[in-house]
Amino acid sequence: MVQQPANKAGSGRSALSFLLSSLDQTELKRPSSPWLIWSSMIVIWLLSLLPWRLWPPAPDLLLLVIAFWCLNEPHRVGMFTAFVFGLLMDVHDAGLLGAHALAYTLVAYGAVTLTRRLQRFNPVVQALHMLPVFLLSEAVARLMHSWLVGEWAGWMWVWSMLITVALWPLADILLLASQRRLDAVDSGQK
């Protein structure tokens, strides 16, 4: 009586290991180091404090990096991080509190939701998938803001979002470079 469950578990385990061995998976990806994730976000945040963002269609690099990590490392970077960084940008821009936070949270949600679908795609396809996420989230935040302020700030933000998405493949190359090199070393050793 006592032995039975153990037997069951044992047979289950062997079946499981059989299943696993029969599957030929693509090579395992290393997770990015937390050090890289956080330092990249903080460096881009510091860069965002500089005056180059006065140019209206300037890309939102901070949003790009946050969305990128939400997609690639959803267990480390998520909506809460996005919200906090959004709040910091709101204070810096002396705008209404919550405007950036709302846009960033929505983009992060989009990225976290799409993560399973998009991780196997190349960066260009990822950027195409992310484009509507960026545009919709920003549109929602802009509409809210305009409703409260009583004034529409023009359509320059669409250019800003298009440029941001266009930079996605570049972010992919730069932010995953170290990880790819390690992956290459791993597969070479096999």
Add this chain to the structure above:
Amino acid sequence: MREHGTIKLFKRGPTAEFRLFVLVVLSLTLLVVDARWRVLDPARQVIAVAMYPFQRLVLAPRDIIARFDSWSDAATLARTEKEALQRQRIELAQLATHAAQLSSENQQLRRLLHVADTVSQPSVAVEVLYEPPNAFSHHLILNKGSSSGIRPGMPVIDEGGVVGQVVRVTPFTSEAALLTDDKVSIPVQVLRNGLRLIAFGGDVTGKVEVRYLTADADIKPGDTLITSGIGGLFPAGLLVARVDRVERDPGSGFALAVATPLSHPERYRHFLVLKVDVSKQQPGQEAGSDGSTTGQ
């Protein structure tokens, strides 16, 4: 563990949708509250103070370059300035005697009228820290705040005249709305004939407007607008703007004057904040940024 049927392999928090809901509701609440009331200012101040060292850090290279630049042309600048000053001194000498005469006469007249002398205003020199990228308003962040005695409502001037008004302060920075911001209004009068008016930030970028003039108001292009001192925030006699054109609308019976500010916040980085007494302001109201607080 087994009784429950499942083994919890991964640490899992609330679902993504739940987190999204909470954060979106939080952002929306912040947006609405911040747009309607000023209760979030302490939180904003805390974040601003925490961010201040980082802002100074990233802007440090720019400041160092600017300092080096000004140091390297100091000699040339000093020479040209000296020549200009010498010329100016000769020109002003005559004017000065005239002014001395007028001021003694003025003092006598004031004594006669029992009018209090105009008090010279204590002030604090500030520098632009950065210009926030905000499509909705024309604001500047200045490098001194409540620790230097700056309070919301104080006027900001440069050598051309009034630049704007402080609307928000943190311990180390302050935020000034420019005259051209459509939320700023300022009581003015026409220098030529003393006509009292209120100037607003214009719909056209970089202009101020004088609205609700009667159609026959005596104001014409070329008139200079100065602060009238009414409302108590802006001291009287500061230059504000020069009238470009007057649009008279016979249909409504009102006229609108469009004027260009005489200050140049886009050219210089140093300004003066006048430490006027803003304690008369009602708390909770956006200091002087609407007609009801500065108005006549």
